[in-house]
Each structure stands twice: as C-alpha cells, then as structure tokens.
Amino acid sequence: MRSPSRWATIAGVTEIRVLSDESQYRAHNTLFRRAMHWGPPTDEQWKVTLPSYEPGRVHAAFEGDEMIGTTQSYGGSMVVPGGAVVPHSAVSRVGVRADYTRRGVLSALMREQLSTLPDPVATLRASEGRIYGRFGYGLAGRVRFLRVDARRAVIPGGPTGRVRMVDLDTADKLLPELHTAFGLGRPGQISRWPGWWAKALDRKSDGDNIVTVVHSGPDGDDGYVSYKASSDTDFKHTLQVVDFAWANADAWRDLWIYLTRLDLVGTVEVDAALDDPLTWLFDDPRAVHTKDVFDQVWLRLVDVPRMLAARTYGVAEPVVLEVHDRLLPANTGCYRVSADGAERVEARPDITIPVDLLGAVYFGDTRFSDLAAVRRIEGARFGDADALFASPVAPLCSTFF
Ligand SMILES: CC(C)(COP(=O)(O)OP(=O)(O)OC[C@H]1O[C@@H](n2cnc3c(N)ncnc32)[C@H](O)[C@@H]1OP(=O)(O)O)[C@@H](O)C(=O)NCCC(=O)NCCS
CATH class of the missing domain: 3.30.1050.10 (SCP2 sterol-binding domain)
Structure with missing residues (x-):
C-alpha cells in the first residue's frame, strides 16, 4: 500500500492517507456528510453507500490520528467530442471538517489526489464556483433545467413503438444494461460504476415512488425513463424525470408522448443539454420553459x-x-x-x-x-x-x- 504523504498546511502537518477498510470508509462518509450539513449515514444508508468505496481511490487528510478531510473518486469512462471513450475519474465526497477549513487541507487533498489519479481525465460537480479552478478544473459543461407544461405539450401524431411499465426488480436488472448500451450518446456522458447503481436503485428513501417505463422499437428495448411525482392535493402533479436515456429519436419522442399524456400531471421537470430539441417537439413552443442554466461538469x-x-x-x-x-x-x-x-x-x-x-x-x-x-x-x-x-x-x- 502507498505510504501517507505529508503536506505542510496552516493546520500543521497534514497527512494524506489512502483508506482501505470499512470502518475508515464509514468515518470518511460521516465526515463528508457533516461538511455538507447532513447527519451521519444510518445503517440502511450505509448498506447502499459502502459499494461506492473503491479501494485505492479513497483519500483522507489526518492531523495525527484525527481525520479532518476527505475526497474520493469512482473509476469509469467518459465520452469526448467525436465519440471516443476514455478512462475517467469521477471525483466526489470532497469535505473538510468545519473546524479545519481555510488552512490548506483541501489543497493538500487535491494535490495528492491529482498526482495519483489513474485516469487521463477527471470531472466533478462543484458546490461553489470559486473552489476548483486553482486545482486545474474548468467549467466545461452546463445543463438546462426545463419545465414542460403538460397541457400545452401536444405532440402531433402517435407513438411508433411500445412503452411498458416495469416493476422495481425488472428495472434494477434492466437499467444498468440499457444505460451501458445507449446512455453514452453525448460528450461528457460517463459510465456508471456498481456503487452508483447500488445507491440509485435503492428506492426506499423515495418511498418506492420512482416509476420506470421502457420503450421498445423494431430492434428491441431502446429507451427508458424513470420519474417520480410530487404529492399534490389538486391532482396536478409535478413529475420529476430522474433518469432518461434513449438510443434513437423515435424512442425519445415516444417517451415524451408518454410523459406528457399521463393523467393528473400539470408539469414535467427535466435536466437537458443546451441543444436539446425538446421545444420543437410540441406544436406550441411555449410548452417548454427554461427555468435555469447551471454549471454541471467541471473538467480536469x-x-x-x-x-x-x-x-x-x-x-x-x-x-x-x-x-x-x-x-x-x-x-x-x-x-x-x-x-x-x-x-x-x-x-x-x-x-x-x-x-x-x-x-x-x-x-x-x-x-x-x-x-x-x-x-x-x-x-x-x-x-x-x-x-x-x-x-x-x-x-x-x-x-x-
Ligand atoms: C470547500 C472545502 C472543501 C474547502 O476546504 P478548505 O480546506 O477550507 O480549502 P483550502 O483551505 O485548501 O482552500 C484553498 C483555496 O480555496 C479557497 N476556498 C476554499 N473553499 C472555498 C469556498 N467555499 N468558496 C470560495 N473559495 C474557497 C480558499 O480561500 C483558498 O484560497 P487561497 O489559496 O487563495 O487562500 C470546505 O470548506 C468544505 O468542506 N466545505 C463544505 C463542503 C463542500 O462544499 N464540499 C465541496 C463539495 S464539491
């Protein structure tokens, strides 16, 4: 195992170690969650979080024996312009204990992590826009948050394929396969690691309110969407799309027909690429409102x-x-x-x-x-x-x- 590296920080000597056992991983998770103002993981949460700890990719900062900062990465791959797929590190769970901030602990963690990342590119999501530029991350991709007014969202013509609702067990089995088959259609899309699916497929925290439908066309399953509804008393729910992937334009269109023709739904919310053509799918372009454009991919x-x-x-x-x-x-x-x-x-x-x-x-x-x-x-x-x-x-x- 790699020996710890020492960095001089205002906090003193900060040692960066690579963690390797479950109790350390749980302490890492607790520290990160506290930095985000969340409570420590419950036993239930920990069960689905543990698989996302990949040996060799989990760093923590220590002063003496006290853990004071965290970062980690998940290994996978990413699509680049032109369609090639390269090995990729998804950097996450960056946190410094509140009584140690602004003393260089994150800087020590980032330097150490960067010098040991096994992949040619890393991305992260930033909690603040001014943190990561100094470590070589640039804002590379933005996303549009769209609200679709279901009453105005009339799509001329009917579907060309078939949409079927699947139960949770079927979704758990199918979605990782389908995402691998056609979820990487744009630059910036990344493959999903087993620990990601373990958390995503744990529907308990959502009270099992996530529904998945799968689209099939002439060549079999070629699209899916998972969504959940907000609880609403006047029977005009807001649907939040939580996962959406498609292999071709027919699957995309049919899944939108499904989403906008659901009973008791007033609004559908979705994150989309800046060039997503959704506005032009409906005969009334005012069906689609861009509510926000925000930074998404920070790329190193x-x-x-x-x-x-x-x-x-x-x-x-x-x-x-x-x-x-x-x-x-x-x-x-x-x-x-x-x-x-x-x-x-x-x-x-x-x-x-x-x-x-x-x-x-x-x-x-x-x-x-x-x-x-x-x-x-x-x-x-x-x-x-x-x-x-x-x-x-x-x-x-x-x-x-
Ligand atoms: C963000 C966080 C990790 C920074 O850790 P830290 O140990 O205080 O960072 P450092 O002391 O190494 O600071 C490095 C530089 O970044 C700047 N910086 C750090 N956090 C910043 C923030 N939230 N906003 C703006 N600048 C910030 C520092 O001022 C410092 O700048 P300087 O080199 O010009 O003096 C820590 O404050 C934290 O855990 N915050 C809450 C959780 C969080 O937001 N995590 C990030 C998830 S993406």
Whole structure:
C-alpha cells in the first residue's frame, strides 16, 4: 500500500492517507456528510453507500490520528467530442471538517489526489464556483433545467413503438444494461460504476415512488425513463424525470408522448443539454420553459497530450496552444491542434492558456474567443481555435455523483 504523504498546511502537518477498510470508509462518509450539513449515514444508508468505496481511490487528510478531510473518486469512462471513450475519474465526497477549513487541507487533498489519479481525465460537480479552478478544473459543461407544461405539450401524431411499465426488480436488472448500451450518446456522458447503481436503485428513501417505463422499437428495448411525482392535493402533479436515456429519436419522442399524456400531471421537470430539441417537439413552443442554466461538469485534464489526442476537431487552420499546468507540470508545453488531431510540438504559440481553461473549452461549450474577450487568455487566432474545438453536440452528464 502507498505510504501517507505529508503536506505542510496552516493546520500543521497534514497527512494524506489512502483508506482501505470499512470502518475508515464509514468515518470518511460521516465526515463528508457533516461538511455538507447532513447527519451521519444510518445503517440502511450505509448498506447502499459502502459499494461506492473503491479501494485505492479513497483519500483522507489526518492531523495525527484525527481525520479532518476527505475526497474520493469512482473509476469509469467518459465520452469526448467525436465519440471516443476514455478512462475517467469521477471525483466526489470532497469535505473538510468545519473546524479545519481555510488552512490548506483541501489543497493538500487535491494535490495528492491529482498526482495519483489513474485516469487521463477527471470531472466533478462543484458546490461553489470559486473552489476548483486553482486545482486545474474548468467549467466545461452546463445543463438546462426545463419545465414542460403538460397541457400545452401536444405532440402531433402517435407513438411508433411500445412503452411498458416495469416493476422495481425488472428495472434494477434492466437499467444498468440499457444505460451501458445507449446512455453514452453525448460528450461528457460517463459510465456508471456498481456503487452508483447500488445507491440509485435503492428506492426506499423515495418511498418506492420512482416509476420506470421502457420503450421498445423494431430492434428491441431502446429507451427508458424513470420519474417520480410530487404529492399534490389538486391532482396536478409535478413529475420529476430522474433518469432518461434513449438510443434513437423515435424512442425519445415516444417517451415524451408518454410523459406528457399521463393523467393528473400539470408539469414535467427535466435536466437537458443546451441543444436539446425538446421545444420543437410540441406544436406550441411555449410548452417548454427554461427555468435555469447551471454549471454541471467541471473538467480536469490530467494527461493533456492524451486528452487532446483523444477528441476530434473541426475544420480550420491549425493553432499552437501553450498550456500551463502548475500542479501537473508534465502537461506544460506547446500543442499543435489541427483538423487531423493534436500533438506536442516545439513551436511558437498562438494562444497561451492555463489548464483549467483548456478544460473549459474542451467540449466546445465555452469558446476561446469568449475567454479572450474577458482577458482570461492571451494570443491570437481565437476564431480558428473556436472552429477547431467546436462540437456539433453539446455536452451533458446525466449521471449525478
Ligand atoms: C470547500 C472545502 C472543501 C474547502 O476546504 P478548505 O480546506 O477550507 O480549502 P483550502 O483551505 O485548501 O482552500 C484553498 C483555496 O480555496 C479557497 N476556498 C476554499 N473553499 C472555498 C469556498 N467555499 N468558496 C470560495 N473559495 C474557497 C480558499 O480561500 C483558498 O484560497 P487561497 O489559496 O487563495 O487562500 C470546505 O470548506 C468544505 O468542506 N466545505 C463544505 C463542503 C463542500 O462544499 N464540499 C465541496 C463539495 S464539491
């Protein structure tokens, strides 16, 4: 096992250890939950949480024998622009004990975690927008929170396939298979680890109020949606879509026909990609309201050369990017990006960019020219860089962690 690393922090000497047994995992979970102002896990909650602790991926900060901070990651894979799938770390459960905050404990945890992550890219969800840029994470993907007015949501024509309701046991068996088969259709989508499903499929905390329907077309099962209804006294429930995946446009359309024709439902709420065409599905475009757009994927390029080579690029004149990475200096250097791909070069740069902002432009959700307009990056030929990094499909990550 790797020996602990020591970091000088204002808290004193902070030791970062890799945890390996269940009692430590439970203490880790309790500390994280307290940092989020939640109570410790109950025995029931712990049963479904334990499988998400993967050996080798769980870090904790200690002062002496006292645990004072946590982070961990889940291993899997992620889709990049062009459709390639790369190994991915989903970073989560970041917390520092409230009596130790702002003394560098998170910084020690992040540095240690970054230097040991086994995958070329990591993403996380941030509780605050100002925390993670300094560790090289950039805001790479946003999501739209939509409310669909079911009374206005008339979809011309009928369904082409069949939608069937499945019981919980069937859903538990089917959903992981179906998600693997067609849940990775966009840049930013990630595969789900067994511990994720263990928690998601535990319906007890929702009073078994989650319903799943599966769509089948000519080639078999090709879509599903899980939803739950808010309790409402005037028989106009709000449905919250909690999981939605489809293999083709017919399955997507038929599942929306199902959702908007349910009795006693006034509103359907769903998280969707910025370019989701839902507005155009209904004959009244005012059926869909964007209630919010918020940041979703914070992306850290851990291995810059590998990640630049993994995605495809648009058509434009090549540009040379000079990348700076304070925490992982092996990434610092110049990269020539062209329609044919990306490679490390010794050449005069067109654009100088820190690694967090390279993360921000990686999916094409943010443009180089926008970052240049606010003086966050320097150089020239931003239009070519925009065209190279543009993606015809907006990113989305429908797997919350
Ligand atoms: C967020 C949290 C992990 C930060 O831990 P910490 O040990 O206080 O962080 P550090 O002392 O290493 O701070 C590193 C830097 O980030 C800044 N920072 C830390 N937390 C911040 C926050 N919530 N908002 C803005 N900046 C923050 C610090 O000011 C510091 O900046 P500096 O280097 O310029 O001085 C901790 O406050 C916490 O557990 N919060 C509640 C749970 C939570 O939000 N977890 C994150 C889930 S994604």
